[in-house]
Amino acid sequence: MQISIFGLGYVGCVSLGCLAKNGHEVIGVDISSFKVDLINQGKPTIIEKDINNIILEGFENGRISATECPEEAVHNTEISIICVGTPPSTNGHLDLSYIFKTAEQIGKALKTKDSFHTVVIRSTVVPGTNYRYGKIVEEFSGKKRGESFSVVSNPEFLREGTAVHDYYHPAVTVIGGDNTYAMEQVTAIYSSLQAPIEITDVKVAEIIKYVNNSFHALKIAFTNEIATICKALTIDPFKVMELFCKDTRLNISPAYMKPGFVYGGSCLPKDLKGLVTMGHDNYLDTPVLAMINSSNEQHKKKAFELISSTGKKKVCLVGLSFKEGTDDLRFSPYVELAETLIGKGYHVTIYDEYVRLSKLIGANKAYINERLPHLSEHLTYNLETAISENDVVIISHKNFDAQTYRHLLKEKTAIIDLARIHELETLSNYEGICW
Numbered sequence: 001m002q003i004s005i006f007g008l009g010y011v012g013c014v015s016l017g018c019l020a021k022n023g024h025e026v027i028g029v030d031i032s033s034f035k036v037d038l039i040n041q042g043k044p045t046i047i048e049k050d051i052n053n054i055i056l057e058g059f060e061n062g063r064i065s066a067t068e069c070p071e072e073a074v075h076n077t078e079i080s081i082i083c084v085g086t087p088p089s090t091n092g093h094l095d096l097s098y099i100f101k102t103a104e105q106i107g108k109a110l111k112t113k114d115s116f117h118t119v120v121i122r123s124t125v126v127p128g129t130n131y132r133y134g135k136i137v138e139e140f141s142g143k144k145r146g147e148s149f150s151v152v153s154n155p156e157f158l159r160e161g162t163a164v165h166d167y168y169h170p171a172v173t174v175i176g177g178d179n180t181y182a183m184e185q186v187t188a189i190y191s192s193l194q195a196p197i198e199i200t201d202v203k204v205a206e207i208i209k210y211v212n213n214s215f216h217a218l219k220i221a222f223t224n225e226i227a228t229i230c231k232a233l234t235i236d237p238f239k240v241m242e243l244f245c246k247d248t249r250l251n252i253s254p255a256y257m258k259p260g261f262v263y264g265g266s267c268l269p270k271d272l273k274g275l276v277t278m279g280h281d282n283y284l285d286t287p288v289l290a291m292i293n294s295s296n297e298q299h300k301k302k303a304f305e306l307i308s309s310t311g312k313k314k315v316c317l318v319g320l321s322f323k324e325g326t327d328d329l330r331f332s333p334y335v336e337l338a339e340t341l342i343g344k345g346y347h348v349t350i351y352d353e354y355v356r357l358s359k360l361i362g363a364n365k366a367y368i369n370e371r372l373p374h375l376s377e378h379l380t381y382n383l384e385t386a387i388s389e390n391d392v393v394i395i396s397h398k399n400f401d402a403q404t405y406r407h408l409l410k411e412k413t414a415i416i417d418l419a420r421i422h423e424l425e426t427l428s429n430y431e432g433i434c435w
C-alpha cells in the first residue's frame, strides 16, 4: 500500500519505519525541513531502540522517503496517517491546531485528486475531532466525506523507549470509522500484527486513549500510596503488590469495571476506610484512597438528582439489598437511597424478592431497624403492583429482564436504571445512571 505519514516525531517516525518494514511504500511529511532531510538520508528523527536499522533498511530498499509538500504526499498515496502533535494548551485543553492544519492541507490536495483518499487520525485527540476534521477537509476540497474521502480514528498506544516493540505487539488495535471501505483499508495495514483488531464507533476510538492513560496514572498513584502506607508499617510493598497482581480474578481483571451504581455492603466501605485511617494514624496523606469515597458519594447524589428531575413523587425501588441474590442490607446504597427519598417526602415502594422481614436476623436486622425502621410499610412482595402503581421505577438489580418491565410499565412511568437493563434504553422516559 502507498501510505503518507503526517508528522515525523515519535509516533510518525516509528510508524514510517515499521510500515516500510511490513512492505508498504511510505512517504513522511513534516513542516520541519530538518526532519525531512534526516529521513531522506536514511536516518530516524528520534532516538529509539531498533529504529536506526529499520529506517535505514526502508530507505535503502526505496520504501521510505520524506517531503515538506503535503500535496505531493497525498497525490502519491491512498492513505494519510496523521501523527502530528496535540500538546496541552495553558488551560488544559488540547491544542488541535496542528491536527486541523493537516485537514486544510489534505483538503486542498484532494481538490486535484480523483481517487478516494483515507485519512487516519493516529494522534491523541478529543472526541468529536474526527467529525470536525471531515468538515474541514470537505470545506477545503469541495468534496464529500464518504464519497471522495473518509476519516478513520486509530489511536496509537506505543510507549517511548519500547516504541518499535510496542508497534509490533499492541494489546489491541482500535479502528473507529463510518466507511466500510476505509476501515477495511486500515484493517489491512495491521493484518500482519498478532493482535486483535477492534472495530468500533468513532468517539469510542477517540476517547479510549484518554481512558487508558488515566487508568495507568491511577494505577501508579494507587500503588505509590499503598507502598507509602506499607513503608510506615514496615511491610514490604513489593511483596504486597506482587501478591495483589496474582489475583487475576478480582484485581487485575475486568471485575468491577462495568459502569453502574456505587459500591456498598459490609466490606468495601469499611476496609477502604480502615486503610485510609492506617495512613492517617501514621501522619500520611493518601489523597487517591481518601477521594474514592467522595467519588462514590457523588455518584449516589447523581441517582437522587435523576429521580428528583422527573418531578414525580411516587417511586418504586426494585432491589434493596447491597447486591442481587442476597438479603444482606448492611450498608446497601439502595437502603441509603430509600432513606433519602423517604426523608424528602417521596412515596416509596420497595420490592426485593430476597428480602423477607421475618427472616432478617443479627447485624442485618439491627442495621435495617436503625436505618429504615418502617421498612414494612414500604415493602411489597408484588412486583406487578409495585411497578404499575408508581410513577418512577428505580432499577437497582438485574433480576428481571426488559420483557418483564415492558409488560408492567405504564406509558408515562419514568425509569431510572442503576443496573443497566440494556433493552430498556430505547424507551423515551429511560435514564441510565451514567450511560
Ligand SMILES: NC(=O)c1ccc[n+]([C@@H]2O[C@H](COP(=O)([O-])OP(=O)(O)OC[C@H]3O[C@@H](n4cnc5c(N)ncnc54)[C@H](O)[C@@H]3O)[C@@H](O)[C@H]2O)c1
Binding pocket: 006, 007, 008, 009, 010, 011, 012, 029, 030, 031, 032, 035, 083, 084, 085, 086, 098, 101, 102, 122, 123, 124, 125, 156, 157, 158, 159, 160
Ligand atoms: N510520544 C508518544 O509516546 C505517544 C504515544 C502515543 C500517542 N501519542 C500521540 O501521538 C501524537 C504525536 O506525538 P509525538 O510524540 O509523535 O509528537 P512529536 O511532537 O514528537 O511530533 C509531531 C511532529 O508533527 C510535525 N508537524 C506539526 N504540524 C505538521 C503538519 N501540518 N504537517 C506535518 N507535520 C507536522 C512536527 O514538526 C513534529 O515533527 C500526539 O497526539 C501524542 O499525544 C504519542
